[in-house]
Amino acid sequence: MTELALPRTLARPVDHELVIKKSRFLARLEPVADRAAADTVVARLRKELWDARHHCVAMVLGLWADQARSSDDGEPAGTAGVPMLEVLRHRDVTDVVAVVTRYFGGVKLGAGGLVRAYSGAVSAALDDAAAAGAMMRREMLHEVEVPVPHADAGRIDNLLRDWTGSHGSVVREPTYDDVARLRLLVPGTHLDTLRADLAAASAGALRPEVGDSRVVDVPVAPQNRAGPA
Numbered sequence: 258m259t260e261l262a263l264p265r266t267l268a269r270p271v272d273h274e275l276v277i278k279k280s281r282f283l284a285r286l287e288p289v290a291d292r293a294a295a296d297t298v299v300a301r302l303r304k305e306l307w308d309a310r311h312h313c314v315a316m317v318l319g320l321w322a323d324q325a326r327s328s329d330d331g332e333p334a335g336t337a338g339v340p341m342l343e344v345l346r347h348r349d350v351t352d353v354v355a356v357v358t359r360y361f362g363g364v365k366l367g368a369g370g371l372v373r374a375y376s377g378a379v380s381a382a383l384d385d386a387a388a389a390g391a392m393m394r395r396e397m398l399h400e401v402e403v404p405v406p407h408a409d410a411g412r413i414d415n416l417l418r419d420w421t422g423s424h425g426s427v428v429r430e431p432t433y434d435d436v437a438r439l440r441l442l443v444p445g446t447h448l449d450t451l452r453a454d455l456a457a458a459s460a461g462a463l464r465p466e467v468g469d470s471r472v473v474d475v476p477v478a479p480q481n482r483a484g485p486a
Contacts, residue, residue, distance in 0.1 A: 263395035264322045264351040273382035277374050279362025284378035286355050295354035302356050311359040315341035322351035336371035344379040355379045390479035398442035400468035410437035442473055
């Protein structure tokens, strides 16, 4: 079964600064749960950077990135908020607010220059996030529990920890009662593999118990920036 890929999100705030013809563009990207949280971020930055001329905003919200809003905050219509928003959409991220604060440097950039500056600041901040390991991929994972006799718990726990690293899965804290209950979060595409690997490791004695599915944010490994060609 093929599962639809979900948009990514941020693990933590990210900043990037561009200077173009003496104008400073300070990009701030933050993960947010909803519009109220995004508005709080915008209000805070307006207060902190009160002496700036513009605080342009773009946000994408919702599990499927189906909510969006942008603001040019006094810049010519369509030169700031919408280009910022298009970058967020093109880069397939959600539950993120982007604020680009501009300190005017005395030289007008023109409509095209503003579009490039505002979109470029957001794009560069996302590049920084990817390089720093600050991106999170979202996956629909299934809760799995593996009941194991206590005598075999250590061996199977080690096996599962190795297994999760190469199958996009997550180890959760085990519980112990009459047996050890080893717990994982596993993509649906790997459930059959897990069943087969557990059977092979236990002569068919162990079977995973699959429970509910839920969305989980999983860290993305840092991406090396491409060097000169």
